[in-house]
Amino acid sequence: MGRGVRERTYRGRRRARAGCAVLVAALLGVGGCDAGGGSDASGGSSSPKPSPTPTPVWDPSPGSVAAVGDSITRGFDACAVLSDCPEVSWATGDSAKVDSLAVRLLGKKAAARSWNHAVTGARMADLAGQVARAAVHRPELVTVMVGANDACRSSAAAMTPVAEFREQFEDALRALRAKLPEAQVYVSSIPDLKRLWAQGRTSALGKQVWKLGICPSMLGDADAVDAAATSRRARVEQRVADYNEVLAEVCEADERCRTDGGAVYDYRFGTGQLSHWDWFHPSVDGQARLAAIAYRTVTAKQD
Structure with a gap:
């Protein structure tokens, strides 16, 4: 060329x-x-590809609910004295008077897609076993309300140590994650037991029922206001605050876990929200208030 x-x-x-x-x-x-x-x-x-929209970690509309915890979640003393009444449970009950969390989330599917594995008298040490039973259903949301019985012991000295309470809660969450790595967890704070004592001690019937063994560390000698009794109740009150701090800290470390931010502890239960048999556990109306708090937390927009 x-x-x-x-x-x-x-x-x-x-x-x-x-x-x-x-x-x-x-x-x-x-x-x-x-x-x-x-x-x-x-x-x-050569053109840049758009980044995919990240999937939110928290789903405000889970398709199934399993509840674990203690007597509050079983509706204890809400319908009859010294008896469970799970139909009015804040978490999974079907009573229209309560409008439970499961009903609010699932509607007509709630009966087939929700399960209550809470046990009256349960403490944090029992949570891992309850979680294992709940995991069989493969729930998309697990509700947790436990810890009151760790403070409600025969005496203030018999309360579950805070470090032990933490370890047991961490073990339960690890057990849950081993079986349900993507399940969401709603953790309720423990109610203010001292306020429940202050409200319930106005009822002569309630104080008689308390003598049967309901939360002796707080409710024992209900009318006593001497230094020893005041100190005992203060110790229980502080232990509940410590437990709630543990619940918040452990939950915060799990990206699929939410607490109520202390809303249940802060809720000022009045006599209308307490059982008219023991004046300590939530009444039907009290259960409805717990359901409303849980629903607000579960459906809140992600931060």
């Missing part, structure tokens, strides 16, 4: 490449080309 021909060919190729570059810049998405019309070096489009 002669020199003049080679120079004309080179100039032609440069003009072709320049024209292709302008075309690519204009179209933003057409594959790169050279003088021969081929693709770019990578063999693909």
Whole structure:
């Protein structure tokens, strides 16, 4: 090939490449080309691909609910003295008077898609076993309300140590994650037991029922206000606060766990929200208030 021909060919190729570059810049998405019309070096489009929208970790509309915990979640003393009444449970009950969390979330499917594995008298040490039973159903949301019985012991000295309470809760969450790695967990704070004592001690019937063994560490010698009794109740009150701090800290370390932010502890139960048999456990109305708190927490927008 002669020199003049080679120079004309080179100039032609440069003009072709320049024209292709302008075309690519204009179209933003057409594959790169050279003088021969081929693709770019990578063999693909030169335009940036949009980043996928991240899937939220928390789903405000889970399709099934399993409850674990203690007597409160069993509706104890809400319908009859010293008896469970799970139909009015804040978590999974079917009573229209309560409008439980499961009913609010699942509607007519609640009966088939919710399960109550709470046990009256349960303490934190029992939670891992309850979680194992609940996991069989593969629930999308697990509700937890436990810890009151760790403070409600025969005496203040018999309360579950805080470090032990923490270890047991961590063990239960690990057991849950081993079986249900993507399940969501709602953790309720423990109610203010001292406030329940202050409200219930106005009832002569309630104080008689307390003598049967309901929360002796707080409710024993209900009318006593001497230094010893006051100190004992203060110790129980502080232990509940410590337990609630543990619940919040352990839950915070799990991205699929939410607490109520202390809403149940802060709720000022009045006599209308307490059982008219023991004036300590939630009444039907009290259960409804717990359901409302749980629903607000579960359905709140993710931070």
